Amino acid sequence: VTNTTMCGDEAQCIQSQSTTYCTCRRGFxxxxxxxxxxxxxxxxxxxxxxxxxxNTKGSHICSCAKNFMKTDNMCKAEGSEHQILYIADDNKIRSMYPFNPNSAYEPAFQGDENVRIDAMDIYVKGNKIYWTLGCQRPLPSPLPPFCLSQISGLKMPRGIAIDWVAGNIYWTDSGxxxxxxxxxxxxxxxxxxxxxxxxxxxxxxxPLRGTMYWSDWGNHPKIETAAMDGTLRETLVQDNIQWPTGLAVDYHNERxxxxxxxxSVI
Structure with a gap:
Protein backbone atom coordinates (compact mmCIF):
# COMPACT_ATOMS: atom_id res chain seq x y z
CA VAL A 1 0.00 0.00 0.00
CA THR A 2 1.52 3.32 -1.04
CA ASN A 3 1.57 6.48 1.02
CA THR A 4 -0.88 8.21 -1.35
CA THR A 5 -3.31 5.30 -1.50
CA MET A 6 -3.57 4.97 2.26
CA CYS A 7 -3.31 8.59 3.43
CA GLY A 8 -4.05 10.77 0.39
CA ASP A 9 -2.04 13.66 -1.04
CA GLU A 10 -2.54 15.91 2.01
CA ALA A 11 -1.12 13.43 4.56
CA GLN A 12 1.92 11.30 5.09
CA CYS A 13 2.19 7.72 6.30
CA ILE A 14 4.03 7.06 9.56
CA GLN A 15 5.18 3.49 10.21
CA SER A 16 6.57 1.98 13.37
CA GLN A 17 7.17 -1.57 14.56
CA SER A 18 3.69 -1.82 16.07
CA THR A 19 1.46 0.45 13.98
CA THR A 20 0.96 2.47 10.85
CA TYR A 21 -0.98 5.73 10.78
CA CYS A 22 -1.53 8.88 8.75
CA THR A 23 -0.68 12.41 9.84
CA CYS A 24 -1.60 15.61 8.02
CA ARG A 25 1.15 17.42 6.20
CA ARG A 26 2.15 20.94 7.18
CA GLY A 27 -0.54 23.40 6.14
CA PHE A 28 -3.34 20.83 6.48
CA ASN A 55 -4.39 31.46 1.03
CA THR A 56 -2.92 28.70 -1.14
CA LYS A 57 -3.15 24.91 -0.88
CA GLY A 58 -1.06 23.98 2.14
CA SER A 59 0.43 27.45 2.50
CA HIS A 60 -0.18 31.19 2.02
CA ILE A 61 1.39 34.27 0.43
CA CYS A 62 1.82 37.63 2.19
CA SER A 63 1.94 40.88 0.27
CA CYS A 64 1.62 44.61 0.88
CA ALA A 65 -0.98 47.12 -0.25
CA LYS A 66 -0.28 49.93 -2.68
CA ASN A 67 2.21 52.53 -1.41
CA PHE A 68 3.62 50.05 1.14
CA MET A 69 6.83 48.06 0.96
CA LYS A 70 7.78 44.76 2.59
CA THR A 71 10.52 44.97 5.21
CA ASP A 72 11.38 42.05 7.53
CA ASN A 73 8.02 40.37 6.80
CA MET A 74 6.23 43.59 7.75
CA CYS A 75 4.59 46.20 5.55
CA LYS A 76 5.85 49.73 6.00
CA ALA A 77 4.55 52.83 4.27
CA GLU A 78 6.79 54.23 1.57
CA GLY A 79 8.43 57.39 2.84
CA SER A 80 8.01 56.30 6.47
CA GLU A 81 11.06 58.31 7.46
CA HIS A 82 9.05 61.47 6.75
CA GLN A 83 5.98 60.49 8.76
CA ILE A 84 5.14 62.58 11.83
CA LEU A 85 3.48 61.38 15.03
CA TYR A 86 1.42 63.99 16.90
CA ILE A 87 0.81 63.47 20.63
CA ALA A 88 -1.79 65.35 22.69
CA ASP A 89 -0.77 65.80 26.34
CA ASP A 90 -3.06 67.85 28.60
CA ASN A 91 -2.86 71.38 27.15
CA LYS A 92 -0.20 70.83 24.49
CA ILE A 93 0.45 68.91 21.29
CA ARG A 94 3.92 67.61 20.47
CA SER A 95 5.32 65.99 17.35
CA MET A 96 8.12 63.56 16.54
CA TYR A 97 9.39 61.35 13.72
CA PRO A 98 8.66 57.80 15.00
CA PHE A 99 10.99 56.04 12.55
CA ASN A 100 13.94 58.33 13.24
CA PRO A 101 15.84 57.08 16.32
CA ASN A 102 17.38 60.54 16.76
CA SER A 103 14.05 62.36 16.65
CA ALA A 104 13.15 64.57 19.60
CA TYR A 105 9.78 65.92 20.71
CA GLU A 106 8.92 69.20 19.03
CA PRO A 107 6.18 71.56 20.30
CA ALA A 108 3.26 71.89 17.86
CA PHE A 109 0.80 73.70 20.13
CA GLN A 110 0.85 75.04 23.68
CA GLY A 111 -2.38 76.15 25.36
CA ASP A 112 -2.83 78.08 28.58
CA GLU A 113 -4.02 76.67 31.91
CA ASN A 114 -7.65 76.74 30.73
CA VAL A 115 -6.98 74.41 27.81
CA ARG A 116 -7.41 70.66 28.01
CA ILE A 117 -7.20 68.53 24.89
CA ASP A 118 -9.35 65.41 25.23
CA ALA A 119 -8.90 64.09 21.68
CA MET A 120 -7.56 65.16 18.32
CA ASP A 121 -7.38 64.06 14.71
CA ILE A 122 -5.48 65.22 11.67
CA TYR A 123 -6.87 66.35 8.34
CA VAL A 124 -3.84 65.72 6.16
CA LYS A 125 -5.38 66.96 2.93
CA GLY A 126 -6.40 70.20 4.63
CA ASN A 127 -3.07 70.44 6.50
CA LYS A 128 -4.79 70.97 9.87
CA ILE A 129 -5.08 69.48 13.35
CA TYR A 130 -8.54 69.41 14.94
CA TRP A 131 -9.25 68.79 18.60
CA THR A 132 -12.30 68.76 20.84
CA LEU A 133 -11.84 72.22 22.29
CA GLY A 134 -13.19 73.69 19.07
CA CYS A 135 -9.87 75.06 17.81
CA GLN A 136 -7.81 74.31 14.78
CA ARG A 137 -4.42 75.40 13.48
CA PRO A 138 -2.35 74.73 10.38
CA LEU A 139 0.27 72.01 10.71
CA PRO A 140 3.18 71.88 10.89
CA SER A 141 3.84 75.58 11.44
CA PRO A 142 5.89 77.67 13.89
CA LEU A 143 3.38 80.08 15.42
CA PRO A 144 0.40 80.70 13.12
CA PRO A 145 -2.71 82.49 14.36
CA PHE A 146 -5.40 80.36 15.99
CA CYS A 147 -8.97 80.28 14.76
CA LEU A 148 -12.03 79.10 16.61
CA SER A 149 -14.18 76.50 14.95
CA GLN A 150 -17.65 77.58 13.89
CA ILE A 151 -19.23 74.70 15.84
CA SER A 152 -21.20 76.13 18.76
CA GLY A 153 -23.52 74.74 21.41
CA LEU A 154 -21.23 71.92 22.46
CA LYS A 155 -21.46 70.87 26.09
CA MET A 156 -18.75 68.27 26.67
CA PRO A 157 -17.09 67.19 23.40
CA ARG A 158 -14.92 64.11 23.85
CA GLY A 159 -13.87 62.19 20.77
CA ILE A 160 -13.25 63.58 17.30
CA ALA A 161 -12.67 61.90 13.93
CA ILE A 162 -11.98 63.31 10.47
CA ASP A 163 -13.62 61.84 7.37
CA TRP A 164 -10.83 62.65 4.94
CA VAL A 165 -12.82 61.41 1.94
CA ALA A 166 -15.95 63.59 2.26
CA GLY A 167 -14.27 66.32 4.32
CA ASN A 168 -16.46 66.05 7.45
CA ILE A 169 -15.84 66.14 11.21
CA TYR A 170 -17.46 63.61 13.52
CA TRP A 171 -17.51 64.09 17.30
CA THR A 172 -19.06 62.77 20.48
CA ASP A 173 -20.63 65.04 23.11
CA SER A 174 -20.96 63.25 26.46
CA GLY A 175 -22.69 66.28 27.98
CA PRO A 207 -14.67 56.25 5.23
CA LEU A 208 -13.68 53.60 2.68
CA ARG A 209 -16.31 51.23 4.11
CA GLY A 210 -18.71 53.93 5.27
CA THR A 211 -18.56 52.86 8.92
CA MET A 212 -17.99 54.61 12.24
CA TYR A 213 -17.22 53.20 15.70
CA TRP A 214 -17.57 54.82 19.12
CA SER A 215 -17.15 53.90 22.77
CA ASP A 216 -19.64 54.47 25.59
CA TRP A 217 -18.43 54.94 29.17
CA GLY A 218 -21.90 54.90 30.75
CA ASN A 219 -23.52 52.46 33.17
CA HIS A 220 -23.35 49.79 30.46
CA PRO A 221 -19.97 50.39 28.78
CA LYS A 222 -19.66 49.19 25.21
CA ILE A 223 -18.35 49.84 21.73
CA GLU A 224 -20.94 50.44 19.03
CA THR A 225 -20.85 50.79 15.27
CA ALA A 226 -23.09 52.30 12.60
CA ALA A 227 -23.01 53.53 9.06
CA MET A 228 -21.57 57.03 8.78
CA ASP A 229 -25.05 58.45 8.27
CA GLY A 230 -26.16 57.02 11.65
CA THR A 231 -28.14 54.07 10.28
CA LEU A 232 -27.44 50.35 10.79
CA ARG A 233 -26.50 50.87 14.44
CA GLU A 234 -25.41 47.82 16.44
CA THR A 235 -23.40 46.89 19.54
CA LEU A 236 -19.99 45.47 18.71
CA VAL A 237 -18.42 44.79 22.15
CA GLN A 238 -20.08 44.80 25.58
CA ASP A 239 -18.34 42.09 27.62
CA ASN A 240 -15.17 42.58 29.71
CA ILE A 241 -15.02 46.28 28.96
CA GLN A 242 -15.05 49.34 31.27
CA TRP A 243 -13.53 52.56 29.90
CA PRO A 244 -12.82 51.92 26.20
CA THR A 245 -10.90 54.72 24.52
CA GLY A 246 -8.26 55.35 21.87
CA LEU A 247 -10.14 53.57 19.10
CA ALA A 248 -8.06 52.84 16.00
CA VAL A 249 -8.94 51.04 12.76
CA ASP A 250 -6.56 48.73 10.90
CA TYR A 251 -7.99 49.49 7.46
CA HIS A 252 -6.15 46.70 5.63
CA ASN A 253 -6.95 43.85 8.04
CA GLU A 254 -10.38 45.23 8.96
CA ARG A 255 -9.71 45.16 12.71
CA SER A 264 -5.22 48.89 31.74
CA VAL A 265 -5.28 46.69 28.64
CA ILE A 266 -5.19 47.10 24.85
Whole structure:
Protein backbone atom coordinates (compact mmCIF):
# COMPACT_ATOMS: atom_id res chain seq x y z
CA VAL A 1 0.00 0.00 0.00
CA THR A 2 1.52 3.32 -1.04
CA ASN A 3 1.57 6.48 1.02
CA THR A 4 -0.88 8.21 -1.35
CA THR A 5 -3.31 5.30 -1.50
CA MET A 6 -3.57 4.97 2.26
CA CYS A 7 -3.31 8.59 3.43
CA GLY A 8 -4.05 10.77 0.39
CA ASP A 9 -2.04 13.66 -1.04
CA GLU A 10 -2.54 15.91 2.01
CA ALA A 11 -1.12 13.43 4.56
CA GLN A 12 1.92 11.30 5.09
CA CYS A 13 2.19 7.72 6.30
CA ILE A 14 4.03 7.06 9.56
CA GLN A 15 5.18 3.49 10.21
CA SER A 16 6.57 1.98 13.37
CA GLN A 17 7.17 -1.57 14.56
CA SER A 18 3.69 -1.82 16.07
CA THR A 19 1.46 0.45 13.98
CA THR A 20 0.96 2.47 10.85
CA TYR A 21 -0.98 5.73 10.78
CA CYS A 22 -1.53 8.88 8.75
CA THR A 23 -0.68 12.41 9.84
CA CYS A 24 -1.60 15.61 8.02
CA ARG A 25 1.15 17.42 6.20
CA ARG A 26 2.15 20.94 7.18
CA GLY A 27 -0.54 23.40 6.14
CA PHE A 28 -3.34 20.83 6.48
CA UNK A 29 -5.51 19.68 9.38
CA UNK A 30 -7.53 16.54 10.10
CA UNK A 31 -11.19 16.60 9.19
CA UNK A 32 -13.20 15.72 12.33
CA UNK A 33 -14.65 12.19 12.25
CA UNK A 34 -13.10 11.53 8.84
CA UNK A 35 -9.88 9.88 7.76
CA UNK A 36 -8.80 12.83 5.63
CA UNK A 37 -7.03 16.18 5.79
CA UNK A 38 -8.11 19.62 4.60
CA UNK A 39 -6.25 22.82 3.88
CA UNK A 40 -5.68 25.25 6.77
CA UNK A 41 -6.61 28.81 5.85
CA UNK A 42 -3.76 30.64 7.55
CA UNK A 43 -5.24 33.97 6.47
CA UNK A 44 -8.00 33.56 9.05
CA UNK A 45 -5.41 33.54 11.84
CA UNK A 46 -4.70 37.00 13.24
CA UNK A 47 -1.17 38.21 12.58
CA UNK A 48 -0.34 35.76 9.77
CA UNK A 49 0.42 38.66 7.44
CA UNK A 50 1.06 42.33 8.07
CA UNK A 51 -1.51 43.39 5.45
CA UNK A 52 -2.68 41.27 2.51
CA UNK A 53 -2.92 37.48 2.75
CA UNK A 54 -3.65 35.02 -0.08
CA ASN A 55 -4.39 31.46 1.03
CA THR A 56 -2.92 28.70 -1.14
CA LYS A 57 -3.15 24.91 -0.88
CA GLY A 58 -1.06 23.98 2.14
CA SER A 59 0.43 27.45 2.50
CA HIS A 60 -0.18 31.19 2.02
CA ILE A 61 1.39 34.27 0.43
CA CYS A 62 1.82 37.63 2.19
CA SER A 63 1.94 40.88 0.27
CA CYS A 64 1.62 44.61 0.88
CA ALA A 65 -0.98 47.12 -0.25
CA LYS A 66 -0.28 49.93 -2.68
CA ASN A 67 2.21 52.53 -1.41
CA PHE A 68 3.62 50.05 1.14
CA MET A 69 6.83 48.06 0.96
CA LYS A 70 7.78 44.76 2.59
CA THR A 71 10.52 44.97 5.21
CA ASP A 72 11.38 42.05 7.53
CA ASN A 73 8.02 40.37 6.80
CA MET A 74 6.23 43.59 7.75
CA CYS A 75 4.59 46.20 5.55
CA LYS A 76 5.85 49.73 6.00
CA ALA A 77 4.55 52.83 4.27
CA GLU A 78 6.79 54.23 1.57
CA GLY A 79 8.43 57.39 2.84
CA SER A 80 8.01 56.30 6.47
CA GLU A 81 11.06 58.31 7.46
CA HIS A 82 9.05 61.47 6.75
CA GLN A 83 5.98 60.49 8.76
CA ILE A 84 5.14 62.58 11.83
CA LEU A 85 3.48 61.38 15.03
CA TYR A 86 1.42 63.99 16.90
CA ILE A 87 0.81 63.47 20.63
CA ALA A 88 -1.79 65.35 22.69
CA ASP A 89 -0.77 65.80 26.34
CA ASP A 90 -3.06 67.85 28.60
CA ASN A 91 -2.86 71.38 27.15
CA LYS A 92 -0.20 70.83 24.49
CA ILE A 93 0.45 68.91 21.29
CA ARG A 94 3.92 67.61 20.47
CA SER A 95 5.32 65.99 17.35
CA MET A 96 8.12 63.56 16.54
CA TYR A 97 9.39 61.35 13.72
CA PRO A 98 8.66 57.80 15.00
CA PHE A 99 10.99 56.04 12.55
CA ASN A 100 13.94 58.33 13.24
CA PRO A 101 15.84 57.08 16.32
CA ASN A 102 17.38 60.54 16.76
CA SER A 103 14.05 62.36 16.65
CA ALA A 104 13.15 64.57 19.60
CA TYR A 105 9.78 65.92 20.71
CA GLU A 106 8.92 69.20 19.03
CA PRO A 107 6.18 71.56 20.30
CA ALA A 108 3.26 71.89 17.86
CA PHE A 109 0.80 73.70 20.13
CA GLN A 110 0.85 75.04 23.68
CA GLY A 111 -2.38 76.15 25.36
CA ASP A 112 -2.83 78.08 28.58
CA GLU A 113 -4.02 76.67 31.91
CA ASN A 114 -7.65 76.74 30.73
CA VAL A 115 -6.98 74.41 27.81
CA ARG A 116 -7.41 70.66 28.01
CA ILE A 117 -7.20 68.53 24.89
CA ASP A 118 -9.35 65.41 25.23
CA ALA A 119 -8.90 64.09 21.68
CA MET A 120 -7.56 65.16 18.32
CA ASP A 121 -7.38 64.06 14.71
CA ILE A 122 -5.48 65.22 11.67
CA TYR A 123 -6.87 66.35 8.34
CA VAL A 124 -3.84 65.72 6.16
CA LYS A 125 -5.38 66.96 2.93
CA GLY A 126 -6.40 70.20 4.63
CA ASN A 127 -3.07 70.44 6.50
CA LYS A 128 -4.79 70.97 9.87
CA ILE A 129 -5.08 69.48 13.35
CA TYR A 130 -8.54 69.41 14.94
CA TRP A 131 -9.25 68.79 18.60
CA THR A 132 -12.30 68.76 20.84
CA LEU A 133 -11.84 72.22 22.29
CA GLY A 134 -13.19 73.69 19.07
CA CYS A 135 -9.87 75.06 17.81
CA GLN A 136 -7.81 74.31 14.78
CA ARG A 137 -4.42 75.40 13.48
CA PRO A 138 -2.35 74.73 10.38
CA LEU A 139 0.27 72.01 10.71
CA PRO A 140 3.18 71.88 10.89
CA SER A 141 3.84 75.58 11.44
CA PRO A 142 5.89 77.67 13.89
CA LEU A 143 3.38 80.08 15.42
CA PRO A 144 0.40 80.70 13.12
CA PRO A 145 -2.71 82.49 14.36
CA PHE A 146 -5.40 80.36 15.99
CA CYS A 147 -8.97 80.28 14.76
CA LEU A 148 -12.03 79.10 16.61
CA SER A 149 -14.18 76.50 14.95
CA GLN A 150 -17.65 77.58 13.89
CA ILE A 151 -19.23 74.70 15.84
CA SER A 152 -21.20 76.13 18.76
CA GLY A 153 -23.52 74.74 21.41
CA LEU A 154 -21.23 71.92 22.46
CA LYS A 155 -21.46 70.87 26.09
CA MET A 156 -18.75 68.27 26.67
CA PRO A 157 -17.09 67.19 23.40
CA ARG A 158 -14.92 64.11 23.85
CA GLY A 159 -13.87 62.19 20.77
CA ILE A 160 -13.25 63.58 17.30
CA ALA A 161 -12.67 61.90 13.93
CA ILE A 162 -11.98 63.31 10.47
CA ASP A 163 -13.62 61.84 7.37
CA TRP A 164 -10.83 62.65 4.94
CA VAL A 165 -12.82 61.41 1.94
CA ALA A 166 -15.95 63.59 2.26
CA GLY A 167 -14.27 66.32 4.32
CA ASN A 168 -16.46 66.05 7.45
CA ILE A 169 -15.84 66.14 11.21
CA TYR A 170 -17.46 63.61 13.52
CA TRP A 171 -17.51 64.09 17.30
CA THR A 172 -19.06 62.77 20.48
CA ASP A 173 -20.63 65.04 23.11
CA SER A 174 -20.96 63.25 26.46
CA GLY A 175 -22.69 66.28 27.98
CA UNK A 176 -25.59 65.97 25.55
CA UNK A 177 -25.16 62.22 24.85
CA UNK A 178 -25.04 62.58 21.08
CA UNK A 179 -22.81 61.90 18.09
CA UNK A 180 -22.78 64.64 15.48
CA UNK A 181 -21.23 65.50 12.15
CA UNK A 182 -20.54 68.71 10.27
CA UNK A 183 -18.43 69.96 7.39
CA UNK A 184 -14.90 71.11 8.15
CA UNK A 185 -15.94 74.70 8.98
CA UNK A 186 -18.97 73.65 11.01
CA UNK A 187 -21.64 74.04 8.33
CA UNK A 188 -24.52 71.61 7.78
CA UNK A 189 -24.31 70.18 11.28
CA UNK A 190 -26.42 67.09 11.98
CA UNK A 191 -27.08 64.81 14.96
CA UNK A 192 -26.55 61.20 13.91
CA UNK A 193 -26.91 59.23 17.16
CA UNK A 194 -29.04 60.08 20.21
CA UNK A 195 -30.97 57.92 22.64
CA UNK A 196 -29.75 54.66 24.17
CA UNK A 197 -26.34 56.28 24.56
CA UNK A 198 -25.06 57.17 28.02
CA UNK A 199 -21.59 58.71 27.89
CA UNK A 200 -20.09 58.63 24.37
CA UNK A 201 -16.33 58.96 24.40
CA UNK A 202 -13.89 58.05 21.62
CA UNK A 203 -14.90 57.86 17.96
CA UNK A 204 -13.18 56.70 14.78
CA UNK A 205 -14.36 56.44 11.18
CA UNK A 206 -13.63 54.14 8.26
CA PRO A 207 -14.67 56.25 5.23
CA LEU A 208 -13.68 53.60 2.68
CA ARG A 209 -16.31 51.23 4.11
CA GLY A 210 -18.71 53.93 5.27
CA THR A 211 -18.56 52.86 8.92
CA MET A 212 -17.99 54.61 12.24
CA TYR A 213 -17.22 53.20 15.70
CA TRP A 214 -17.57 54.82 19.12
CA SER A 215 -17.15 53.90 22.77
CA ASP A 216 -19.64 54.47 25.59
CA TRP A 217 -18.43 54.94 29.17
CA GLY A 218 -21.90 54.90 30.75
CA ASN A 219 -23.52 52.46 33.17
CA HIS A 220 -23.35 49.79 30.46
CA PRO A 221 -19.97 50.39 28.78
CA LYS A 222 -19.66 49.19 25.21
CA ILE A 223 -18.35 49.84 21.73
CA GLU A 224 -20.94 50.44 19.03
CA THR A 225 -20.85 50.79 15.27
CA ALA A 226 -23.09 52.30 12.60
CA ALA A 227 -23.01 53.53 9.06
CA MET A 228 -21.57 57.03 8.78
CA ASP A 229 -25.05 58.45 8.27
CA GLY A 230 -26.16 57.02 11.65
CA THR A 231 -28.14 54.07 10.28
CA LEU A 232 -27.44 50.35 10.79
CA ARG A 233 -26.50 50.87 14.44
CA GLU A 234 -25.41 47.82 16.44
CA THR A 235 -23.40 46.89 19.54
CA LEU A 236 -19.99 45.47 18.71
CA VAL A 237 -18.42 44.79 22.15
CA GLN A 238 -20.08 44.80 25.58
CA ASP A 239 -18.34 42.09 27.62
CA ASN A 240 -15.17 42.58 29.71
CA ILE A 241 -15.02 46.28 28.96
CA GLN A 242 -15.05 49.34 31.27
CA TRP A 243 -13.53 52.56 29.90
CA PRO A 244 -12.82 51.92 26.20
CA THR A 245 -10.90 54.72 24.52
CA GLY A 246 -8.26 55.35 21.87
CA LEU A 247 -10.14 53.57 19.10
CA ALA A 248 -8.06 52.84 16.00
CA VAL A 249 -8.94 51.04 12.76
CA ASP A 250 -6.56 48.73 10.90
CA TYR A 251 -7.99 49.49 7.46
CA HIS A 252 -6.15 46.70 5.63
CA ASN A 253 -6.95 43.85 8.04
CA GLU A 254 -10.38 45.23 8.96
CA ARG A 255 -9.71 45.16 12.71
CA UNK A 256 -10.60 47.55 15.51
CA UNK A 257 -8.18 48.29 18.36
CA UNK A 258 -8.91 50.09 21.63
CA UNK A 259 -7.39 50.77 25.03
CA UNK A 260 -9.32 50.26 28.27
CA UNK A 261 -8.28 53.01 30.68
CA UNK A 262 -9.77 51.22 33.70
CA UNK A 263 -8.65 47.67 32.97
CA SER A 264 -5.22 48.89 31.74
CA VAL A 265 -5.28 46.69 28.64
CA ILE A 266 -5.19 47.10 24.85
Missing amino acids: QKVPEKNSCQDVNECLRFGTCSQLCN RDVIEVAQMKGENRKTLISGMIDEPHAIVVD LYWADAKL
